[in-house]
Amino acid sequence: MTTLAETLSDSAVITRRNLIKVKRVPDLIVFATLSPIMFVLLFRFVFGGAINVPGNVSYAEFLLPGIFTQTVIFGSTITGSSIAEDLQKGLIDRFRSLPMSRSAVLIGRTVADLGLNALSIAVMALTGLVVGWRIHSSVGEAIVGFLLLLVFSYSISWLMALVGLTVRTPEVVNNASFIVIFPITFVASTFVPLETFPTVLRTFAEWNPVSTVAQSARELFGNIPAGVPEPDVWSLQHPLAYSLLWAALILAVFVPLSVRKYLRTASR
Amino acid sequence: MTNAVVVEGLVKRFGENTALGGVDLTVSEGTVLGLLGPNGAGKTTVVRILSTLLLPDAGRAEVNGLDVVSQADQVRATIGLTGQYAAVDEYLTGRENLEMVGRLYRLGKREARSRAGQLLERFELTDAANRPAKTYSGGMRRRLDIAASLIARPRVLFLDEPTTGLDPRSRLGMWEFIGDLVSDGTTILLTTQYLEEADRLADRMVVIDKGEVIARGTADELKAQVGGERLELTVASAEQLADVAEALGPLAQGELQRDHQSRRLSLPVTGGTDTLAEALRRLAGVRADVLDIGLRRPDLDDVFLTLTGHAAEEKAMDDESRPTAPATAGAQS
Numbered sequence: 001m002t003t004l005a006e007t008l009s010d011s012a013v014i015t016r017r018n019l020i021k022v023k024r025v026p027d028l029i030v031f032a033t034l035s036p037i038m039f040v041l042l043f044r045f046v047f048g049g050a051i052n053v054p055g056n057v058s059y060a061e062f063l064l065p066g067i068f069t070q071t072v073i074f075g076s077t078i079t080g081s082s083i084a085e086d087l088q089k090g091l092i093d094r095f096r097s098l099p100m101s102r103s104a105v106l107i108g109r110t111v112a113d114l115g116l117n118a119l120s121i122a123v124m125a126l127t128g129l130v131v132g133w134r135i136h137s138s139v140g141e142a143i144v145g146f147l148l149l150l151v152f153s154y155s156i157s158w159l160m161a162l163v164g165l166t167v168r169t170p171e172v173v174n175n176a177s178f179i180v181i182f183p184i185t186f187v188a189s190t191f192v193p194l195e196t197f198p199t200v201l202r203t204f205a206e207w208n209p210v211s212t213v214a215q216s217a218r219e220l221f222g223n224i225p226a227g228v229p230e231p232d233v234w235s236l237q238h239p240l241a242y243s244l245l246w247a248a249l250i251l252a253v254f255v256p257l258s259v260r261k262y263l264r265t266a267s268r
Numbered sequence: 269m270t271n272a273v274v275v276e277g278l279v280k281r282f283g284e285n286t287a288l289g290g291v292d293l294t295v296s297e298g299t300v301l302g303l304l305g306p307n308g309a310g311k312t313t314v315v316r317i318l319s320t321l322l323l324p325d326a327g328r329a330e331v332n333g334l335d336v337v338s339q340a341d342q343v344r345a346t347i348g349l350t351g352q353y354a355a356v357d358e359y360l361t362g363r364e365n366l367e368m369v370g371r372l373y374r375l376g377k378r379e380a381r382s383r384a385g386q387l388l389e390r391f392e393l394t395d396a397a398n399r400p401a402k403t404y405s406g407g408m409r410r411r412l413d414i415a416a417s418l419i420a421r422p423r424v425l426f427l428d429e430p431t432t433g434l435d436p437r438s439r440l441g442m443w444e445f446i447g448d449l450v451s452d453g454t455t456i457l458l459t460t461q462y463l464e465e466a467d468r469l470a471d472r473m474v475v476i477d478k479g480e481v482i483a484r485g486t487a488d489e490l491k492a493q494v495g496g497e498r499l500e501l502t503v504a505s506a507e508q509l510a511d512v513a514e515a516l517g518p519l520a521q522g523e524l525q526r527d528h529q530s531r532r533l534s535l536p537v538t539g540g541t542d543t544l545a546e547a548l549r550r551l552a553g554v555r556a557d558v559l560d561i562g563l564r565r566p567d568l569d570d571v572f573l574t575l576t577g578h579a580a581e582e583k584a585m586d587d588e589s590r591p592t593a594p595a596t597a598g599a600q601s
């Protein structure tokens with residue numbers, strides 16, 4: 001049986017392998033950096049005036065944490081398509097025939113994608129600062145805000161790992177995740193305040209962890225000015241706890257499911 | 269001699285489809301077993317079960333004395349697998365690929381590096397070592413893939429159709445590499461659709477078709493099942509066939525076949541080249557123009573045709589991927 005040290009060492013080997021790919025395939029870096037920049041600028045300047053946000057906080061300030069949230073969730077879909085690609089190319093077979101740790105391929109994958117997401121967030125934060133976004137809280141709170149985004153996106157990566165192992169075709173993984181992730185990130189307080197939603201959607205959005213991650217990030221970056229009414233649902237009153245609970249739940253379910261699936265998956 | 273691989277009553281089903289219907293085979297340590305069969309025969313399925321990628325539905329398989337189901341972890345540490353399609357990471361260089369696999373076999377950093385260097389050299393990839401594998405030709409990828417499966421000096425190596433899809437020159441090169449491995453003492457289970465390849469590389473062969481073993485033995489034993497050697501000759505005109513047949517008749521060990529259309533005569537013989545010399549001597553007294561004469565041993569194509577009633581290779585496959593075997597004109601049976 002593999003020891004913890006062996007699992008860590010194998011995972012490091014796989015993480016390194018995945019990061020080498022990032023270095024050699026410029027598209028990935030472009031996806032991880034340019035498209036977030038584009039999103040920030042697009043929402044700031046195209047919709048910036050059209051959407052009213054309660055209080056007198058600038059739209060850029062309200063917007064940025066939402067865009068951070070959506071971008072890292074989309075970033076995590078790379079986990080699924082990359083695993084499907086490895087499966088198609090027979091690499092998963094190769095890895096499964098080696099005496100390596102059973103979870104290392106998935107850990108290495110998700111950790112590498114976490115790295116890409118961290119890069120995306122850094123790029124977005126800098127772009128945000130340029131177009132008027134500011135952190136009004138303490139350094140500690142801001143760090144917790146960034147960590148929350150990373151932790152939540154990491155849990156989504158494990159969900160996507162299972163999707164990739166099940167769907168097996170990178171393009172289909174991409175399309176499928178688009179279909180699911182678009183509504184989930186839009187029926188949320190990602191880009192607009194929930195007050196504008198019809199009731200049914202509003203209830204969904206209030207309990208949608210994407211809303212609470214965005215809400216929590218806003219709080220932690222100090223992007224909610226005084227005068228904005230307190231939310232009246234528990235999830236949005238305690239967004240950090242609620243979001244972390246979701247991340248833990250997703251990991252508790254999808255880590256074992258994905259590893260199990262990995263052990264039984266052979267490419268065809 | 270101990271067996272490095274033991275397979276007993278192996279069954280694997282995919283839904284309704286029975287891919288393996290109770291396969292038995294053994295591979296002695298230090299030898300090469302050729303697992304021969306047409307597309308869809310179940311070769312890859314056997315290899316996948318032996319390399320712990322698939323679970324069998326029934327039966328038992330051991331590699332190096334370890335059960336592939338209950339001791340899968342230990343089995344993996346002692347085997348190397350080269351699958352039917354090269355499993356190399358296109359974005360890594362050849363060297364990075366080998367070092368990665370070496371590390372995952374738990375070789376130390378330094379050892380992984382030195383083994384990678386040795387294998388790149390051995391498989392003539394040193395010049396391409398620092399280029400991403402994306403830029404490699406099909407033959408180079410195969411070689412890199414085999415090198416990766418050898419990095420931890422496995423005691424048993426599985427090679428699933430190592431030359432399918434290679435051009436004739438790369439195929440010959442690959443045969444040499446595999447020949448070298450054998451002289452190093454590695455036990456090899458090799459699958460192939462190419463009869464010539466099994467004949468050339470394997471000590472023993474197991475022929476499977478539709479998941480069942482239909483023959484086994486050495487190349488000679490299999491050939492014996494189809495009959496021995498034949499003397500064949502072609503004359504200039506069909507009228508000369510009768511005289512020739514009369515002269516050679518006493519040498520025939522069975523029914524003599526005559527084909528007026530192609531002006532050919534074929535007779536089963538024994539005695540090899542002595543008989544050929546005797547035939548030439550007898551023909552000297554006959555007024556016939558012999559255009560071509562030779563001994564022909566049945567090749568494995570004939571074996572396959574006799575055993576299964578259908579040809580072994582997909583004739584429709586692209587010509588480039590066929591071996592350089594001299595084309596055998598339609599079987600005589």
Ligand SMILES: Nc1ncnc2c1ncn2[C@@H]1O[C@H](COP(=O)(O)OP(=O)(O)O)[C@@H](O)[C@H]1O
Pocket residue numbers: 268282285286287305306307308309310311312313314
């Ligand atoms: N994963 C799978 N799912 C369904 N059928 C399969 C699978 N793998 C193999 N088969 C079927 O099992 C049979 C044997 O396949 P395989 O072992 O790949 O043959 P070979 O390697 O000799 O060409 C074929 O009929 C094939 O279609």
Ligand SMILES: [Mg+2]
Pocket residue numbers: 308311312313352428429
């Ligand atoms: Mg096959």
